[in-house]
Amino acid sequence: xxxxxxxxxxxxxxxxxxxxxxxxxxxxxxxxxxxxxxxxxxxxxxxxxxxxxxxxxxxxxxxxxxxxxxxxxxxxxxxxxxxxxxxxxxxxxxxxxxxxxxxxxxxxxxxxxxxxxxxxxxxxxxxxxxxxxxxxxxxxxxxxxxxxxxxxxxxxxxxxxxxxxxxxxxxxxxxxxxxxxxxxxxxxxxxxxxxxxxxxxxxxxxxxxxxxxxxxxxxxxxxxxxxxxxxxxxxxxxxxxxxxxxxxxxxxxxxxxxxxxxxxxxxxxxxxxxxxxxxxxxxxxxxxxxxxxxxxxxxxxxxxxxxxxxxxxxxxxxxxxxxxxxxxxxxxxxxxxxxxxxxxxxxxxxxxxxxxxxxxxxxxxxxxxxxxxxxxxxxxxxxxxxxxxxxxxxxxxxxxxxxxxxxxxxxxxxxxxxxxxxxxxxxxxxxxxxxxxxxxxxxxxxxxxxxxxxxxxxxxxxxxxxxxxxxxxxxxxxxxxxxxxxxxxxxxxxxxxxxxxxxxxxxxxxxxxxxxxxxxxxxxxxxxxxxxxxxxxxxxxxxxxxxxxxxxxxxxxxxxxxxxxxxxxxxx
RNA sequence: GCGGCUGUAGCUCAGCGGAUAGAGCAUCGGUCUUCGGAACCGAGUGUCGGGGGUUCAAAUCCCUCCAGCCGCACCA
Numbered sequence: 182x183x184x185x186x187x188x189x190x191x192x193x194x195x196x197x198x199x200x201x202x203x204x205x206x207x208x209x210x211x212x213x214x215x216x217x218x219x220x221x222x223x224x225x226x227x228x229x230x231x232x233x234x235x236x237x238x239x240x241x242x243x244x245x246x247x248x249x250x251x252x253x254x255x256x257x258x259x260x261x262x263x264x265x266x267x268x269x270x271x272x273x274x275x276x277x278x279x280x281x282x283x284x285x286x287x288x289x290x291x292x293x294x295x296x297x298x299x300x301x302x303x304x305x306x307x308x309x310x311x312x313x314x315x316x317x318x319x320x321x322x323x324x325x326x327x328x329x330x331x332x333x334x335x336x337x338x339x340x341x342x343x344x345x346x347x348x349x350x351x352x353x354x355x356x357x358x359x360x361x362x363x364x365x366x367x368x369x370x371x372x373x374x375x376x377x378x379x380x381x382x383x384x385x386x387x388x389x390x391x392x393x394x395x396x397x398x399x400x401x402x403x404x405x406x407x408x409x410x411x412x413x414x415x416x417x418x419x420x421x422x423x424x425x426x427x428x429x430x431x432x433x434x435x436x437x438x439x440x441x442x443x444x445x446x447x448x449x450x451x452x453x454x455x456x457x458x459x460x461x462x463x464x465x466x467x468x469x470x471x472x473x474x475x476x477x478x479x480x481x482x483x484x485x486x487x488x489x490x491x492x493x494x495x496x497x498x499x500x501x502x503x504x505x506x507x508x509x510x511x512x513x514x515x516x517x518x519x520x521x522x523x524x525x526x527x528x529x530x531x532x533x534x535x536x537x538x539x540x541x542x543x544x545x546x547x548x549x550x551x552x553x554x555x556x557x558x559x560x561x562x563x564x565x566x567x568x569x570x571x572x573x574x575x576x577x578x579x580x581x582x583x584x585x586x587x588x589x590x591x592x593x594x595x596x597x598x599x600x601x602x603x604x605x606x607x608x609x610x611x612x613x614x615x616x617x618x619x620x621x622x623x624x625x626x627x628x629x630x631x632x633x634x635x636x637x638x639x640x641x642x643x644x645x646x647x648x649x650x651x652x653x654x655x656x657x658x659x660x661x662x663x664x665x666x667x668x669x670x671x672x673x674x675x676x677x678x679x680x681x682x683x684x685x686x687x688x689x690x691x692x693x694x695x696x697x698x699x700x701x702x703x704x705x706x707x708x709x710x711x712x713x714x715x716x717x718x719x720x721x722x723x724x725x726x727x728x729x730x731x732x733x734x735x736x737x738x739x740x741x742x743x744x745x746x747x748x749x750x751x752x753x
Numbered sequence: 754g755c756g757g758c759u760g761u762a763g764c765u766c767a768g769c770g771g772a773u774a775g776a777g778c779a780u781c782g783g784u785c786u787u788c789g790g791a792a793c794c795g796a797g798u799g800u801c802g803g804g805g806g807u808u809c810a811a812a813u814c815c816c817u818c819c820a821g822c823c824g825c826a827c828c829a
Contacts, residue, residue: 484827630791
């Protein structure tokens with residue numbers, strides 16, 4: 182189906198084209214009418230004519246029969262009110278459309294999304310939250326839009342930190358690592374190794390030798406490395422399951438994966454004449470980057486000790502994603518501190534011819550998670566907060582809230598619900614503000630059942646489902662007449678029809694919060710409708726229409742939440 | 754020093770060239786013998802960080818200043 186916005190836009194575009202080809206109608210939703218077109222003033226200015234005269238001409242050219250009525254207002258705004266026949270037609274089409282009016286991509290793209298990327302062998306913490314949640318939402322949005330998404334969890338599983346862990350494992354196991362240890366407390370294990378590394382010179386030396394052994398593929402070293410990595414990934418997967426993140430073991434393609442390609446990266450840069458030796462390191466100097474003294478800034482691909490830096494593996498990853506995964510688009514959902522590094526990687530990859538212009542490469546940045554004191558979010562004791570403990574605290578609060586409401590749920594069902602609610606609370610709070618901004622992590626606020634929160638949206642959905650449960654029999658639409666006799670019904674209908682443009686705007690701009698804003702607005706229209714328009718006790722066509730609106734609202738909420746990675750329970 | 758991001762109501766945030774700047778929370782006042790009240794309706798509150806400019810039109814674009822955060826060669 183053609184969305185309501187697109188229908189309107191096409192008709193207006195034709196009218197604008199008749200006056201000046203290519204002129205933008207600037208069509209927006211409006212508070213004064215259903216939609217407004219603001220393009221007349223600019224057009225009149227260019228033509229040197231009176232705006233209201235141009236507006237009148239546009240109106241004459243516009244074929245809006247059965248689509249909308251127009252009113253010229255103010256200096257030349259076109260206020261559009263959608264015609265009943267159009268609303269009837271569009272709403273009927275929505276009832277039969279699983280995609281709720283959103284048109285799937287005609288030329289699906291292969292999109293590689295690099296997100297989450299925690300350090301293996303360290304416990305996941307709030308610092309990993311945003312990349313994981315935002316990346317997951319974008320992956321789901323792209324999939325819904327009809328694209329092929331390849332998720333890449335570029336975990337930190339290589340290099341010096343791992344050499345250090347392996348040495349520590351050897352020290353700690355009774356038989357010098359001949360058998361793998363079961364590492365119960367990964368975080369503690371990592372910290373102990375770190376302390377030893379910083380304090381003990383001989384341990385540091387052994388670790389350095391171990392890096393060489395690791396990178397050159399020493400079997401014993403690799404076996405120990407594998408043991409640590411496997412356990413860590415098992416643990417990561419538990420967190421992903423707890424959070425409801427669509428990442429699993431097959432998406433884990435960490436730094437280690439590119440080890441064999443690093444020498445090739447350096448050799449090919451050398452052949453291309455891009456490699457420069459500087460201070461003993463092998464570098465590329467992409468133009469336009471300078472350090473604090475104004476001197477050219479290198480991307481160091483091979484360190485002076487012959488080891489490869491992360492620039493090398495990032496470059497190898499670009500090649501892999503373009504050559505083997507055939508990416509049309511690569512998104513890096515990575516913290517903003519990496520901005521310059523990534524820009525340099527893209528620049529060098531383009532210089533080397535590894536990243537053709539047709540491949541869009543974008544850094545999806547995000548702000549920090551702050552505590553209620555507006556400083557970096559830390560625990561009472563000043564440590565970084567573990568994701569697992571954050572989640573369990575949220576679950577406890579959700580469970581307490583459910584108990585207070587004394588539902589008739591048994592313990593198991595209530596706990597399961599508490600998990601769904603707490604995930605929604607955390608994810609929605611993260612997704613509902615512009616991702617580039619820092620946001621304040623306040624569990625009390627985000628888990629509240631009133632206001633702009635995940636649980637509020639879930640509740641709006643659950644109320645709708647309750648109506649259908651009470652109906653007893655399955656409901657299916659049959660020639661629904663959308664008379665939209667009340668303002669609440671009409672407002673809800675307009676909200677439902679706006680799903681495609683809200684979704685598309687969120688996708689194109691890579692801003693999931695736009696979809697959140699839409700869903701919250703829809704939920705408010707819904708509750709106003711719900712309050713004013715009885716459904717079960719109404720009769721005839723009105724009843725049928727209200728069921729249809731409920732059905733559409735439920736599906737729109739569920740779909741919208743689901744592409745954000747948020748579940749919609751049937752009952753709360 | 755260079756580059757990037759941020760500054761909107763008491764608090765948390767939308768608004769990204771259009772009309773009197775919006776929402777949630779909090780506050781105050783209503784509705785209702787709840788199709789699930791975790792609801793709905795209403796009210797008040799703003800030097801859109803300051804200043805200049807561009808434009809028919811600026812919170813929005815440009816310049817500048819102030820405040821805060823981040824990055825700027827071998828840890829990733």
